[in-house]
Amino acid sequence: xxxxxxxxxxxxxxxxxxxxxxxxxxxxxxxxxxxxxxxxxxxxxxxxxxxxxxxxxxxxxxxxxxxxxxxxxxxxxxxxxxxxxxxxxxxxxxxxxxxxxxxxxxxxxxxxxxxxxxxxxxxxxxxxxxxxxxxxxxxxxxxxxxxxxxxxxxxxxxxxxxxxxxxxxxxxxxxxxxxxxxxxxxxxxxxxxxxxxxxxxxxxxxxxxxxxxxxxxxxxxxxxxxxxxxxxxxxxxxxxxxxxxxxxxxxxxxxxxxxxxxxxxxxxxxxxxxxxxxxxxxxxxxxxxxxxxxxxxxxxxxxxxxxxxxxxxxxxxxxxxxxxxxxxxxxxxxxxxxxxxxxxxxxxxxxxxxxxxxxxxxxxxxxxxxxxxxxxxxxxxxxxxxxxxxxxxxxxxxxxxxxxxxxxxxxxxxx
Numbered sequence: 001x002x003x004x005x006x007x008x009x010x011x012x013x014x015x016x017x018x019x020x021x022x023x024x025x026x027x028x029x030x031x032x033x034x035x036x037x038x039x040x041x042x043x044x045x046x047x048x049x050x051x052x053x054x055x056x057x058x059x060x061x062x063x064x065x066x067x068x069x070x071x072x073x074x075x076x077x078x079x080x081x082x083x084x085x086x087x088x089x090x091x092x093x094x095x096x097x098x099x100x101x102x103x104x105x106x107x108x109x110x111x112x113x114x115x116x117x118x119x120x121x122x123x124x125x126x127x128x129x130x131x132x133x134x135x136x137x138x139x140x141x142x143x144x145x146x147x148x149x150x151x152x153x154x155x156x157x158x159x160x161x162x163x164x165x166x167x168x169x170x171x172x173x174x175x176x177x178x179x180x181x182x183x184x185x186x187x188x189x190x191x192x193x194x195x196x197x198x199x200x201x202x203x204x205x206x207x208x209x210x211x212x213x214x215x216x217x218x219x220x221x222x223x224x225x226x227x228x229x230x231x232x233x234x235x236x237x238x239x240x241x242x243x244x245x246x247x248x249x250x251x252x253x254x255x256x257x258x259x260x261x262x263x264x265x266x267x268x269x270x271x272x273x274x275x276x277x278x279x280x281x282x283x284x285x286x287x288x289x290x291x292x293x294x295x296x297x298x299x300x301x302x303x304x305x306x307x308x309x310x311x312x313x314x315x316x317x318x319x320x321x322x323x324x325x326x327x328x329x330x331x332x333x334x335x336x337x338x339x340x341x342x343x344x345x346x347x348x349x350x351x352x353x354x355x356x357x358x359x360x361x362x363x364x365x366x367x368x369x370x371x372x373x374x375x376x377x378x379x380x381x382x383x384x385x386x387x388x389x390x391x392x393x394x395x396x397x398x399x400x401x402x403x404x405x406x407x408x409x410x411x412x413x414x415x
Contacts, residue, residue, distance in 0.1 A: 007033035007277035012181065020180035022195050024220070026272075027163040027281050032120075036277045039161070040121050053157050054241075054307070054349050055094040056389050058339030059382040062097020064314040065154070065239075067379065069098065070109050071371040072152055072237050075363060082112040083151035085232075086136075087144075088158035089117035093387065095136035104380060114151075118144070144228040152237040153229050159242050159290070162225070164217035164283045166258060167199055169210045174200055177215070179273075187273035196220065202289070206247055215258040216251055217283045223293050230297035230359065237369070238299055238357040241307060244285030245353070259284035287353055299357040303366030308350030311343060313366075315376035322381045335392050336384055342391060 011029050014021050031038045054061040073082045086095055095117045102110050115136040139145075166177035168191055175191040176199060182188045194200060202218045203210065210216070229238055244250065250259070262270045264279040272281055291301050303310075320340050323333055344350040356366060363369060370376070 003278075005033075005277040006035040007037050011179070011276065012185075015179065015181050020178035020190055020192065023166040023177050023179055024163040026179045030272075030276050030281055031161065031163070033277060038277055038280055041277065052389050053090075053094075054343055054352075055097055055156070056387075057342045057349065057391070058336065058384060058388065059097045059101075060316060060319055060340055061311070061343055062094050063101035063379070063382050064311050064316055064319075065094070066098045066101040066105065067314045067371055067376065068239070068310070068369065069113075069152055069154075070102070070105055070375075071369045073109055073112060074371060075369050076150065076236065076361060078108065078112070079150055080112055081114065081150060082109070083114045083116060083149050085116045085118055085146060085149060085151070085153045087118050087153060087155045087229075088161070089119045089136075089138075092117055092136060092138075094156055097382070099136055101382060105375075116146075144232050146232045148234045149232050150235045152239055153233060154239045154241075156241045157243075159219070159222070159225075159240060159285045160244065160282045162219045162221040164219045164260070165195070165199055166215065166217050166260065167194070167203070169212055169214045171212060174203060205292075206251060208248070208251075210251060211253075211256075214251070214253075214256045216255070217258050217260060219283070219286065219289070222286070222289050226290070226293050226297055226299065230294070230299055233299075233359050235360040236358070237302070237361070238294070238355075238359075240285075240290060240355045240357075241352055242285045243352050244287050246304075247286055247288035250284060250286055250288070255284075285353070287355055290355055291357075294357045298359050300359070301355065302358050302363055302369065303354065303356040305354050305366070306346070306350060307352040307354055308344040308346060310354045311350075313370060315379050316340060316344065318377050319379055319381040322379075326381065326383070328383065331392075332383070335390075336381070338391050339384055339388065 007030050010033055011021070011026055014025065014029070029037065032040060034040060069082075069084055073079070076082070084098065089095055095115050099113070099115050102113055117136045117138045118141060119138075120140065120142045168175050168177060170191060174194060176194045178190045178192045180188055180190050198220055199218050226238075249255075260272065260281070260283050262272055262275075262279050262281055264270055264275060270279060287304065291304070295301065320337065323336055323340070326333065326336075328336075342349060356369065
């Protein structure tokens, strides 16, 4: 029998009190319960966790984002103070990569940069202090207690963790998926009237009608979150990287059962009502909603692209070519190439979407935020360390590799 967590007990109490709860409330408790919610009690990142993010695959990810931030800094006229606020900073790996690579680039930019890791739970890594200018600064907060920021707000796989309301179209009527208990005290779902008019407002704004039986998700946290960001940002950019789609694809017939996913030890597919507080719950991001809400708040879209295209524009292929001449062992060289290519895989991390929005910059296109091409062509490639995922070991069901030759074609190994 599976362990009954404090998060599950809290959910059961809510249901007994109210008869049923929205899936958004269920997800909120499962992920963020103060005793043993998924993000409060587990260490979900990396080899020992349930999934990994781009910074854990290869440090080139953070290095190239440092290059992008350098371009944004130049675009703003090289201000003497340039703040980067990472929302949902987690274990701080991305922050470390950006700050370490910034020190290699421009002394003036490095002196201007202040990197703030914002997370509601994560402790500051050992040995770091907020007065150490060479390292990221940590701010633990559930909100965004910052104002008059000139710089960039950045997030990587942050918005997908917002709790979502789930809905179903039944005989032309919008109904909301609630969570309740059956006669055997097992979790089950019930279709009820929507708990909020915002669900209907979002679907009415799509411009197309969803067919009977269609299920999907709506995040109601996007608007208050972006409202906080817009208030805190005086001038600069918002850089959002996550998996998701624009609305016409997100709510297409291909996704008629929605996009809710669970992750446990690098495997997806379990019921959301098992391992409550012990497995990740996530849904794909509605990038049309991010753009529409952002625009209403003065955050104007500059670029909507993929991670592969962004990293390509910033110089990742020059980094890959550079690996030919790096003085390391053949195994280390191969491991670095695997990591670099993993960042670009269109069916994986490379297919993640990237949204860049601006406020009060006058920028109209992503090309204006790129640093000079000669800088991008002479970037030094950072190398893997023990902190990164050992992808070549093939221990991860969605990422095992075979390498016939270093510069030949790389392909997923047979399963």
